[in-house]
Amino acid sequence: MDAGLAAVCGALAGSVATIGAAFATGWAQREGARISARAEHLRQRREPRHSVYKEFIAAASSFSEICLSFRWAEIEFFTDERVASLQTASDGIKEAWLNVVLAGPTNVGLVASEVRDFAVDFTLSARMFAVAAVIEADGHGVRAPWMGPALIKYKESVAKMPQDIQRFTEIAQAALDNDGSKSLK
Structure with missing residues (x-):
């Protein structure tokens, strides 16, 4: 190989190496930018989630406290006023639930849905x-046969x-706490 051909091959090898290095550097910069953007996105998602989750827990805890008052209740305890307070607390859970479902992730929304469903069923x-209770009072103390077992099951459900x-x-x-390294769906 003569000197001219060696110089051309050397220049070609140098330019290929430079181009390869430029591509590698560009790829690394894009990946770094993507990682930074993902981290910022996760941070921005976490901040509102904290307040949404806190609101939901507060609403559910308020409902739970009211539920405890029904734990030892007999049928006469179920007045319109007490049921209305339970309904108000249940409505608070439903409002907070919507924010939780929108904030995500899916697994948090599913558990929040279970809490909401329990609150709705318990209130109904x-x-x-x-x-x-009104029918029993109007019927001179005659209790429907289904009421005893249903009331026992109802009282037991308070612990849920x-x-x-x-x-x-x-x-x-x-x-x-998720830093984005694992999927929560």
Whole structure:
């Protein structure tokens, strides 16, 4: 190989190496920018989630406290006033639930949905007992046969709410602590 050809091959190899280095540097910069953008996005998502989760936990805890007052209740306890306070607390959960579902991630929304569903069912059952209490009072103390077992099951269900709140809290904490390295869906 003569000197001229060697110089051309050397120049060609140098330019290929320079182009390769430029591509590698560009790729690394793009990846770095993408990682930074992802981290910023996660930070921006975490901040509002914290307040949304806090609001939901507060609403669920308020509902749970009212539920405890129904734990030892007999049918006469189910007055319109008490059921209305339960309904107001249930409505608070439903409002906070919507924000949780929108803030995500999916697994947090699913547990929040379970809490909301329990609150709705518990409140509807309380309303049913309130109506039954009025009917019983008007019927001179005659109790429907379904009411005894239903009331026992209702009272036992009160213990579910604090467990669901705890489960929601744990999943919400995991979502807030996630740095983006694992998928929460």
